[in-house]
Amino acid sequence: MDFSLSPRAEELAQSMWDFLVAEVLPAEADYDAYREAAGPHDHTVPPVVETLKRSARERGLWNLFLPALSGLNNVEYASLAEISGWSTEIMPEAINCQAPDTGNMETLHLFGTEEQRKEWLEPLLDGVIRSSFLMTEPAVASSDASNIECRIRRDGDDYVVDGLKWWASGANDPRCRILIVMGKTDPDAPKHRKQSMILVPIDTPGVTVRRSLPVFGRQDQHGHAEIELQSVRVPAANLLAEEGDGFRIAQARLGPGRIHHCMRAIGAADRALSMMIERAQTRIAFGAPLADQGLVQNAIAQSRLEIEQARLLTLKAAWMIDRHGAKAAGTEIAAIKIVAPTVATLVIDRAIQIHGGAGVSDDLPLAKSYAWHRAMRIFDGPDEVHIRSLARSELRRKPGSPPAWLESGK
Numbered sequence: 001m002d003f004s005l006s007p008r009a010e011e012l013a014q015s016m017w018d019f020l021v022a023e024v025l026p027a028e029a030d031y032d033a034y035r036e037a038a039g040p041h042d043h044t045v046p047p048v049v050e051t052l053k054r055s056a057r058e059r060g061l062w063n064l065f066l067p068a069l070s071g072l073n074n075v076e077y078a079s080l081a082e083i084s085g086w087s088t089e090i091m092p093e094a095i096n097c098q099a100p101d102t103g104n105m106e107t108l109h110l111f112g113t114e115e116q117r118k119e120w121l122e123p124l125l126d127g128v129i130r131s132s133f134l135m136t137e138p139a140v141a142s143s144d145a146s147n148i149e150c151r152i153r154r155d156g157d158d159y160v161v162d163g164l165k166w167w168a169s170g171a172n173d174p175r176c177r178i179l180i181v182m183g184k185t186d187p188d189a190p191k192h193r194k195q196s197m198i199l200v201p202i203d204t205p206g207v208t209v210r211r212s213l214p215v216f217g218r219q220d221q222h223g224h225a226e227i228e229l230q231s232v233r234v235p236a237a238n239l240l241a242e243e244g245d246g247f248r249i250a251q252a253r254l255g256p257g258r259i260h261h262c263m264r265a266i267g268a269a270d271r272a273l274s275m276m277i278e279r280a281q282t283r284i285a286f287g288a289p290l291a292d293q294g295l296v297q298n299a300i301a302q303s304r305l306e307i308e309q310a311r312l313l314t315l316k317a318a319w320m321i322d323r324h325g326a327k328a329a330g331t332e333i334a335a336i337k338i339v340a341p342t343v344a345t346l347v348i349d350r351a352i353q354i355h356g357g358a359g360v361s362d363d364l365p366l367a368k369s370y371a372w373h374r375a376m377r378i379f380d381g382p383d384e385v386h387i388r389s390l391a392r393s394e395l396r397r398k399p400g401s402p403p404a405w406l407e408s409g410k
Helices: 007-038 047-058 074-087 101-111 114-125 246-282 294-324 330-360 366-375 383-395
Strands: 130-134 151-155 158-169 176-184 195-201 207-212 224-235
Touching: 007 047, 007 074, 074 246, 074 294, 101 114, 101 130, 101 176, 101 246, 114 130, 114 176, 130 158, 130 224, 151 176, 158 176, 158 195, 176 246, 195 224, 195 246, 246 294, 246 330, 246 366, 294 330, 330 366, 330 383
Parallel strands: 130 176
Antiparallel strands: 151 158, 158 224, 176 195, 207 224
């Protein structure tokens, strides 16, 4: 396996780091001040983000997540995504690589018609609108997407959509213009052919954004919406791919997306470790720096070990996607979705502990970072689903068989 970066990717990584240090991290105070003044239920974007977006474009740090535009493979983009994880709230959007827009843009790029791409993909790539992905439902266990009850019914030249969705990230942002909705088109079809995906403009009659759901009591700027879809009528041309392709589209969307999420989590963990080290070296307790305490040294060393292991596992998954495709990398993708958020929460928790009362306050980014990465163990499939998938893969192997990477030619 080769995780080395091309000269261009190395140059982009250095530029990304310079942008982070020179502009993004200093902008966090302005971002937080705007959000505090606007109030938790205001979902307008702080103006400093638009300033950073202009700067990122000038630096050539724009839409790097999409290989067709950036020329980067998954391994190369993974390293850039890790850097963006140092400022999870600001940096991804500053470079137009924020979820759920990246997944939605990939979906439109792969499955959209020419008309769909022109109407929705182009303004998303230009960073002038936002989007949302509607899959999860409050009334069913959406960890098994075959449970989804939202209905998408054909009616002449239209489809009519009815259902209740939640955790629709991005939909509370006033810039959100388009929803990608997953729903059931044929209840009698085979299990993985019942679902389809359709494009629903957010201002379509019958679409009601009820509220934004807080994460551990905190409202994100873009929001996580609960949305009611009641007799929502859209043209049949809004269907993505064909009826019954919902699961196929979801799998194509989630593979690279999980690389992005996991590498950002590793970046967040690395920032927390950096803060932990600085605190340990400068905080004096009982007549000596905290860094002299064995327990603190153990926390620092353990954190570095976990970060490096998680990074290597995620890069392996990215390499597998590049070499064999997302389907062949399913086991690796499941593994990183378990490991990366777990490592992030462990490391951030240690950083919080070493910072004492400051760690749980909003004076530092640690508390909200912990909350977000704890939630990551649920979204995009809870740990238990990925553990089950991983265990089933292992149980299919014959005892005494060669290592999986040798057995499959990986």
